[in-house]
Every structure is written in structure tokens, then in C-alpha cells.
Amino acid sequence: MLETQKLDGFELAVKDFMISSERVAHVQKGNNLEHALLVLTRSGYTAIPVLDHTFKLQGLISTPRIMDVIMGIERIEFEKLDQIKVEEVMNADLPCLDENDPLEEALELLIDHPFICVVEGKGTFAGILTRRQVLKQVNRLIKKIKYN
Structure with missing residues (x-):
């Protein structure tokens, strides 16, 4: 069992664990769904952040949300991809963390989400925190504590 006295005074923030925005695939809210699907496919992710032109976080776009929009009754309507903007389909209701939030807050969110978007200051996208x-x-x- 992890000894809690070994963790006294040991404060961790989200920024100590996050992947910086420069290394995160994203799209702009004005991009069309064709571009978003291309970025999603090339990156290998099923969801990526959506930013505005000032790099403020706006939401998430995912492959399932795109597929829901182009799925017709009898066929997949690929022609819709270049006609619909990301902002029309994205999920704007997403959990978000400030880079200075304590890690405990992030752990609670990561139970239900594979990653959480992280912002700094006035909503500027700083990166993601992945499970x-x-x-x-x-x-x-744990290995460090165990072997010290």
C-alpha cells in the first residue's frame, strides 16, 4: 500500500502531466468536416480539439459525430463533408481544466474521459491531459517510492 506520509507536501498540477498544444492534432471551427475527418484519420484519434482563430478552445469533434451527420438512410452521403462546418457538429459541452488545477481534479474527470482539454489564462488552448x-x-x- 502507498504510504501517504511519503506524499506529504507533494503537490502536482495538471501542467506537470499535460501534452502541450504544439503536439496535439486539432482543427479550426471554420474548417469543413472533410478536413476534420482527414485530420482525425491521419492522427489516429477518434476525437480532437476544435479551436477558433485566436486558439481558444471551442469544443471537440469526433469521428462518430461526423459519421452521424453523413449517414443517410440508404448510403453514406460523403458529399456533405465539404458543405458542413466543424462548428455545426462539434461538441461544445466538454470538461475542461486549467493548467494550474490540482491533479486530483483531473483524475476524477479522467475516470470517464480518455483525455481532458487544458486551457490557460482566458481559455487559450494549452494542451491535453491523457489518461x-x-x-x-x-x-x-510508485516505483520510485517503492525502491527508495
Whole structure:
């Protein structure tokens, strides 16, 4: 069992674990769905952040949301992809963290989400916090405590 006294005074913030915005695939809210689907497919992710022209976080776009829009009754309507903007389809209701939030707050959100978007200041996109990144760091910390 992890000894809590070894963690006294050990404060961690979201920024200590996040992947910076420069390394995160994203689209602009004015892009069309064809572009968004291309970015999603090339990146290998099922959801990516949507930003405005000032790099403020607006929402998330996902492959399932795009597919819902182009799925017709008898066929997939691919021609809709270049006619519909990301902002018309994106999910604007998403959990979000400030880069200075404590890690405990992030852990609660990561239970239900594979990643959480992180903002700084007045909503500028700073990066993402992934469940994978947190688990890697927790694993490293446990090994460090165990062998010290």
C-alpha cells in the first residue's frame, strides 16, 4: 500500500502531466468536416480539439459525430463533408481544466474521459491531459517510492 506520509507536501498540477498544444492534432471551427475527418484519420484519434482563430478552445469533434451527420438512410452521403462546418457538429459541452488545477481534479474527470482539454489564462488552448500520460507518471512515482 502507498504510504501517504511519503506524499506529504507533494503537490502536482495538471501542467506537470499535460501534452502541450504544439503536439496535439486539432482543427479550426471554420474548417469543413472533410478536413476534420482527414485530420482525425491521419492522427489516429477518434476525437480532437476544435479551436477558433485566436486558439481558444471551442469544443471537440469526433469521428462518430461526423459519421452521424453523413449517414443517410440508404448510403453514406460523403458529399456533405465539404458543405458542413466543424462548428455545426462539434461538441461544445466538454470538461475542461486549467493548467494550474490540482491533479486530483483531473483524475476524477479522467475516470470517464480518455483525455481532458487544458486551457490557460482566458481559455487559450494549452494542451491535453491523457489518461495514459497520468498512468505512466503514477507508475513511475510508485516505483520510485517503492525502491527508495
